[in-house]
């Protein structure tokens with residue numbers, strides 16, 4: 001079956017001109033001595049008298065400068081890198097400043113950003129909830145961003161002047177009323193978190209604002225680190241986000257893309273943003289190996305989620321979901337998984353809120369994979385005994401065509417801690433789920449189709465109940481993957497019935513002919 005090919009058939013278009021309680025992880029645990037103190041007002045919490053009119057900043061001042069005049073009070077918060085998971089025989093004191101350029105621990109393992117949880121816990125859960133709520137939807141630099149509205153949980157020490165933000169986050173949490181009611185056995189509390197309704201059309205913006213901000217800080221005085229550019233391997237969304245944020249900051253971006261394996265819309269994004277685009281005759285895993293070699297040789301900073309800074313931004317989507325439910329915890333959150341950083345980021349966001357008392361539990365997580373790229377699914381089915389990297393096969397969910405995910409160990413931690421589940425979806429299942437969701441008012445991408453297909457299976461097995469509050473994470477905008485929809489509605493996909501296809505009808509420009517078509521289509525209606 002053809003996956004995403006740029007020259008795929010468009011014949012019909014061409015005819016037109018145009019756990020409930022989960023165990024806290026070691027990484028986030030508080031030490032017992034943590035004190036709770038009452039919420040003290042900061043710049044963001046000090047309530048203005050209700051009836052006063054806010055004066056505008058001086059006409060020649062911009063929002064960064066205005067923010068610089070009102071620095072947030074120092075709260076003694078900090079964060080650093082630590083090995084992930086902590087090596088059993090490793091140095092318990094191994095840690096690195098976020099100002100170091102380091103992606104791996106001394107034993108070659110992953111790193112994780114660790115926050116000073118004791119310092120954060122000096123403030124109550126109610127304090128953090130109120131603070132974050134007070135910042136939603138504003139234009140105050142940098143807190144108007146959905147990521148930076150949680151700055152204290154993300155990069156507490158970065159100077160707002162170094163932040164590179166495009167006011168990302170604050171994405172729509174869509175009540176999927178009709179899909180739940182009519183197609184999922186009367187589900188009444190089904191939601192889709194539209195992380196793809198975002199600046200570059202995917203959730204990658206959330207992590208990229210953090211990474212590029214830190215690079216900006218490193219390049220500028222006083223640190224003045226000689227970073228020539230920022231690079232990533234990508235299946236199309238990370239490269240789009242990196243290129244946009246680098247362009248906004250004036251930092252060179254270099255992206256390694258697997259040739260003919262990403263959508264045209266994804267390909268044009270870094271090109272338009274002025275990145276150096278290398279189209280390589282290999283798959284994503286091959287691009288990933290190359291970028292790691294190149295970044296070890298050249299002063300190019302690595303932007304893939306191997307770099308744990310990215311996950312600090314991505315975890316804010318979890319916090320935002322809690323906030324959108326007025327700090328009530330959903331029962332299930334379903335996330336499509338590829339390189340597997342995002343499932344861990346969601347866990348980290350939820351768990352941090354639990355540990356700090358913003359909520360009292362975490363949801364159960366489901367990681368959904370395409371059957372053509374399912375190494376985590378196989379690992380899960382083996383009872384977590386045997387992980388087998390694979391050469392991922394083409395899938396319409398092309399951004400998750402990944403066979404050797406960098407963050408597999410992170411994903412396992414997230415799933416074990418939340419009594420999580422891994423599901424898979426065949427090409428037909430994911431395309432049908434996506435297309436059915438579209439028929440109820442969405443315009444989902446195939447990756448969201450993977451997550452929705454997992455939901456259909458878990459409902460069929462009665463693992464997810466009709467009244468369970470369930471959030472499906474939509475990771476990209478459907479418009480980035482229009483070719484897959486064209487292929488589907490064109491019914492030209494080999495071995496696929498495309499049962500929800502809805503091709504346009506070619507009709508003679510004649511009243512009688514038009515009436516015949518409409519009567520047939522609207523049969524049952526009285527005229």
Ligand SMILES: Cc1ncc(COP(=O)(O)O)c(C=O)c1O
Pocket residue numbers: 202235237238305336337338339340341342343399400445447475476
């Ligand atoms: C649209 C989309 N959905 C899902 C994913 C999977 O996220 P992760 O790689 O963090 O598992 C990716 C990227 O991998 C993506 O681009």
Ligand SMILES: N[C@@H](CCOP(=O)(O)O)C(=O)O
Pocket residue numbers: 204233234235236237238239303304305306338339340341399400
């Ligand atoms: N889907 C990703 C794959 C790369 O994963 P990352 O977690 O390292 O960003 C993409 O869009 O490139």
